[in-house]
Amino acid sequence: MTAPTSLHDLPAAERDLLDRIAGLAEGFAAEAGGFDERAEIAVGNLDVLHEAGLDAAVLPAHLGGTGLSYQAFGEAVRILAAADPSTATIVTMHSGAAVGLAELTRERQGGFFADELLAGKRFANALSEPTSGNRFLNPQQEARRAEGGWLLDGTKRFVSGSEIADYLLVNALVDGEPTFFAVIPDETVTIIPIWDTLGLRATRSQLLSFSDTLLREEYRGRSPRPGDFAAVPAGLPAISLGIADAALASLVDHARGRAILGKPLSHQQWIQHEVADAQSRLEAVHAFFQRTLAEADAGRPEFFSNLSRAKYLANKIAVDVAQLGVRVGGASGYLKQSPIQRHLRNAQAGQLMAYSTEVLATEIGKEVLGVVETPENEEVA
Ligand SMILES: Cc1cc2nc3c(=O)[nH]c(=O)nc-3n(C[C@H](O)[C@H](O)[C@H](O)COP(=O)(O)OP(=O)(O)OC[C@H]3O[C@@H](n4cnc5c(N)ncnc54)[C@H](O)[C@@H]3O)c2cc1C
The missing domain is CATH 1.20.140.10 (Butyryl-CoA Dehydrogenase, subunit A, domain 3)
Structure with a gap:
């Protein structure tokens, strides 16, 4: 089957999902100014998007989802961003972290993270570091060997939606190599509340501190590769x-x-x-x-x-x-x-x-x- 080249040619299920998102976005737009002013995450927006089927759609079919096309995903984010770009940013980061973790840890964790996404759990990307700047795929912080995995002592910054995240996608150097892990935030992960910004205020992209946080061997992921949903x-x-x-x-x-x-x-x-x-x-x-x-x-x-x-x-x-x-x-x-x-x-x-x-x-x-x-x-x- 050839891939569609226009939004009109998308499968009916994707067009229906986009219609549902467009309907919800009207309500998001009316409230966006208030969430921005208060720098507050619009959690209700994220909940209704989950109920509307967005998370299940974003998860590729081989991971148990329905597998949204790139064209439909791009259109969904654009519709959301026109209404409330902070919601669109959190959705983008959450989708990237969730699908990434489901994909990268599949060999060790099977369908665990895919199931958690389908159950409505929240994910965030904790990748950027003070010393890596824009090169967020080149972590500079070295994790050191410990029982059961590696310990990370450092910070990750501008983590959109981190305060409501159940799971974090984290990278660090392991034996000099950038390596990805799932982290379930515990008492070793603390939020340093720096997020009082000019724009995208309602993303609450905070600074996270990791104090000897265990990067568990069983939550270690493979490297991203071509074909993973980007x-x-x-x-x-x-x-x-x-x-x-x-x-x-x-x-x-x-x-x-x-x-x-x-x-x-x-x-x-x-x-x-x-x-x-x-x-x-x-x-x-x-x-x-x-x-x-x-x-x-x-x-x-x-x-x-x-x-x-x-x-x-x-x-x-x-x-x-x-x-x-x-x-x-x-x-x-x-x-x-x-x-x-x-x-x-x-x-x-x-x-x-x-x-x-x-x-x-x-x-x-x-x-x-x-x-x-x-x-x-x-x-x-
Ligand atoms: C709203 C928002 C949400 C974000 N959400 C997340 C998130 O969820 N997860 C996450 O991990 N990160 C997130 N980030 C971080 C973001 O993706 C960048 O990694 C981070 O902003 C880079 O740090 P910096 O802005 O201090 O810029 P720096 O990298 O310090 O850049 C400062 C200046 O130097 C330039 N510069 C930097 N590196 C180079 C280079 N190699 N060559 C040429 N010029 C360079 C930049 O263009 C810029 O002009 C978010 C950032 C914002 C603003």
Whole structure:
């Protein structure tokens, strides 16, 4: 069977799920400002998404789920991000950690983590470290051998949804090699409450401290490999695209609703030109993203490097649209009560999440230019 190349061609079950998510998202959008203001995780959103079948759908069929296509997953995250990007971010990280743990520990744990996901348990990705920065797959913290596994003494930072997580996907160096583990948070794992941010406030992406936490031998996972469902790389561009959609919708509302000297702002030519440019570029990035997800569904290997391009473009267009919103919104869009300022704050966060636009630009640029680093020509600080 060939993979669908358009959202209209998705199987009926996936289209039904997307319809259910779109229905729920209307309610999420109405509450998103309040959760952002309070920096509070919208736990109820996550519960109803589980009940709507999202977790079962995200789990691949060979792990006991129904196996959502990349295209449907990307669309689900985009719909959620347009309504409440913090919910979309937690869903992306939770899906990545849960499916990752189910996949990576299958040999040792069988279907345990898959069953826990299906039962509604929550997962979080505790990968980023202070010294690894954006290179979250290159942990710098070495775990030391102990009875039953290895001990981790260190920190993981910006762990979205960590306060409600039943399980953490953690990486550390074991004998010099990056190694993945499942960790059930116990008294050795404490939350350092740093999360008071400009944007994506309701993700509560806290700093976690591990004080000689046992990384259990039986919870050690294999390394990720091609063919594993890449929820986080597929979700990150969709988060920024959803934020861009929301920013554009707020801009249009404002331009149509506000009259200056008897005419709506939308009649001003500079706004028409800027909106034409922003909306056309947003459509183009969306089309590229969808094409990339169709490549992923078809199992074409180029999808991975194109997901980097999609994230790079989506992060940038979200900031561009949100900045235009602030210009069109004027001082009224700058008020806390306006969604326009919230979209700008949220759009900025997309660029920071790994890999950042700077890191991606380096990767893409090197690929285009055919630059191969060797120890001799590597730049040194
Ligand atoms: C909202 C949000 C949610 C997150 N959720 C999670 C999560 O659930 N789990 C998790 O593990 N992590 C999460 N992160 C962490 C994130 O993915 C990054 O790993 C982390 O933000 C990187 O650290 P830093 O922002 O301090 O940036 P740094 O990596 O210190 O970067 C600072 C600057 O240096 C640049 N830079 C960094 N490295 C390079 C390089 N190699 N080459 C060129 N430039 C470079 C960056 O682009 C940036 O401009 C989240 C972050 C945010 C903002």
